[in-house]
Amino acid sequence: MIQTPVIVTFANQKGGVGKTTLCVTFANYLVTKGVRLVIIDCDFQHSIMKCRKTDLKKYGEEQVPYEVWAYEPDDKTAMTSLIEKLHNDPEIDVVLMDSPGSLKAEGLVPMFVNSDIIVIPFHYDLVTVPSTASFLLFLDRLRQVVGDRMNAQLFIIPNLNDNRVGKRSELILWDNTRETFSNYGYVTGKIPRRADMERFSTVAALDMQIRYVGNVFDKIYFSIFGKVTPMREAKLTGIQLTDNLNPKIGKKKNGKKVLHILPWMKMEMKKNAKQEVCLLIQPIRKKRNMNDEIKFISNHQIT
Secondary structure, eight states: OOOSSEEEEEOOSSSSSSHHHHHHHHHHHHHHTTOOEEEEEOSTTOHHHHHHHHHHHHHOGGGOOSEEEEOOTTOHHHHHHHHHHHHTOTTOSEEEEEOOSOSOOTTHHHHHHTOSEEEEEEOSSTTHHHHHHHHHHHHHHHHHHHGGGOOOEEEEEEOSBOTTOOOHHHHHHHHHHHHHHTTTSEEOOOOBOOGGGGOOOSSSOOOTTHHHHHHHHHHHHHHHHSSSSOSSOOOOOGGGSGGGSSOEEEEEETTEEEEEEOTTEEEEEEEOTTOOEEEEEEEOSSOOOTTOOEEEEESSOOO
């Protein structure tokens, strides 16, 4: 078990490997464990902060499960001061830091040195593997320079994996890559490339993503808290509950399907290209009493 607050940094000098997606997805995973957390968005694009602003417009401020701060990683002194402040905040259990896909920012060295865990996503291709290897060597040299001041555990995640891609010679190379990377940190199981993983929210609960990331995140969570059970009881409401992400098809009533529509949704009947009647359900911004429920009885085929 690591003493809290724990700083978990998502990093790789190679862009496009899924750092931001995994950072937010891990945050939503921690919410289900009752963990108090904050995300520090240090990426130059500030994608997480942009997502949070969109989520606020979509769901409202009352649904926010954790804070997101935007921070520039260019100042070494300012980064050191920020990390000291976070390490001494008793109201935070875990700090998640999304770093830029570059090593040029001066604030990255104190970020890496003071991190308790560094999560390094990569995927198997002939560009990403060498770049990730260079990043691992950089961290290794940094550890040698600063000595005992850097004690970060490395979790190396094969992300965006597609088993259909790769010649036999490349597959052998990927196996050798896994073996080599394991000399620098723990190489987790593969996270597959799925459309569900490309959609993330800083407010909504984990939905289909949990089936792909659950085992990997359990490993990281266990390394922090020494258990996989929740740290405390999670108080989830509204869109933070997985059951509220999708409409619920109820039991048949008088031979008709009952579709329960949640109050924050709107529905619309339309015909698709095949002239089949479809029921479209979308979130709405208007706030309503979450105790209200609308039952829709439809004779049409629900697709």
